[in-house]
Amino acid sequence: MRHVPDAERRARLAVRHGLHPAHRLPDPVAVTRAMTVLHATEPSTVHLSVQARADGVTAAAVDAALYDSRAVVKQLAMRRTLFVFSRDLLPAAWGSASARVAEQERRKIAANVVAAGLAGDGEAWLEEAREEVFAVLGDSDGLSAADIREAVPMLDVKVGTSSTSKWGAPIPIAPRVLNWLGARADIVRGANTGHWRISRPAWARMKHWLGEPAVPLPEAEGYAGLARRWLWTFGPGTEADLVWWLGATKGAVRRALADVGAVQVSLDTGGVGWLLADDLEPVADPGRWAALLPVLDPTTMGWRGRGFHLDADDTPHLYDTNGNGGTTAWLDGRIVGAWVQDEVGTVRTLLRRPVDPEGQALLDAEAARLTAWLDGVRITNVYASLLMKSARLP
Known part of the structure; x- marks a missing residue:
């Protein structure tokens, strides 16, 4: 059984999720496919999730993908939650x-x-x-x-x-x-x-x-399709992670894992994770990076077990009791805090603990990048974490 340490899980996250600057993605469709789905419960999350992973993509370009080309589509699915899907994955969701x-x-x-x-x-x-x-x-x-x-x-x-x-x-x-x-x-x-x-x-x-009828896949085939995409995006993950993410039964998840030929790997927690059989090669550390992600971002919401990227003591400050994540500040694959905007729309980070000067510079650069992208637009959130609510900005 191959062992996948936490450090490699964080490297996979940086590369697969388009969060490391060297691995940014070209457009909203590519971002959606890379992340399997984008959370859309809060409408701004879709646009900000794209912003974090794609350089030079405007809010208008996200709207165009949603409403003009309709290459990505909003669909109620897992856990009675609204998501944005790429069109090729919709039949899998419809049937499962x-x-x-x-x-x-x-x-x-x-x-x-x-x-x-x-x-x-x-x-x-x-x-x-x-x-x-x-x-x-x-x-x-x-x-x-x-x-x-x-x-x-x-x-x-x-x-x-x-x-x-x-x-x-x-x-x-x-x-x-x-x-x-x-x-x-x-x-x-x-x-x-x-x-x-x-x-x-x-x-x-x-x-x-x-422009065509909605034709769902059979249930088992649909769950397998979602599981396959999730494993590529979030793997290795545990059975419990996938049960939670899909909002499905253990039986449905076990069948899906078998149907896609998923392979067991060992994790630093001592538990068992799963990867696709053609995705067992190690992923190298891409180097240092920082990211500021919105409320309910798919990276923040990808796993039930978050120990490899989040200190347990920080969980109640960044997630509510139902597991809904607020804004997050990431450094080298770990959540180190949150972000908010001040009265004029400037993005500020709220850190749970000090970081090194180079890491702080990376976070500051992302805050400046997001501030420029928002260009004065202020975001309000339903799912504000305790850390976000604690902000006392002038």
Whole structure:
């Protein structure tokens, strides 16, 4: 069994993720493919994840890949999370992780519809809502959720759920139905009608948006496709890492690992990791580097076990209790802190411990690079870590 030390895992991260300056990537599509997916829960994350890995790529170029060429597409998938996929990987998600989310959402919404007295048959109500949304969208380039709700009155209602607000108030059903249809690949978040840092999507039929029907892969083949891409991006990783990342069962993950012919390797933790059979050659240390990554960046969210790049004492300062990561400052493959912006948009790093002068210079250079790229645009975050919240900037 080949041994992959933590130092090599950090070297793989630097090279595969396009974070070392010598390994930067050319465009948003290349970044998306290299990272398997980009997190899109916070809309600015997509653009900032590309910025960190590609020189000279503007926010407009990211928008063009999303909404003009449509080479990358937003899709609800693993762990009921919104991601950006390259088009070639979408069928794998549609047949596996997205289908799992869609089924979970279907059951919940149908039960809530019956409990709220909207219909005696929740499944039939959902099918009617689906057909109504299809009829309204037609072959248009998209309508806002508000427009859809106005055109489909049956969606303009609120229902109670098992996870309503802390005050127990019912919540609107329209966003949940649209998310369900999105997970099914019936519809898609199309053009964004707001600034790139704000999510105001126009929903469109998936087949219209892509110019072809959405054809999912069979479930097992889909999970294998996602696992293969994940192993190349994040490997070596453990079974627990992949179960967490996919939001799947252990059985599905074990079958996927077998289907792709993954090979066991030993790790410094004493545990077992997995690599693709044609990816066993050592990856050399590319040299020193620094990176400033956004909230929920795919590198920050790639593994459940983060010991090889994060001190355990730092975890509660950089991640919430659900494992959502805030902004991160990386030096030589380890998270050393976070970053924030001051009132005029200048990026500042917040370090958990001192770093050497050369490392500080690398971090300062990345802060200047990001400040210039943002050009005065200030980012607000839902998932702000304790370290980010602790900032006291003038």
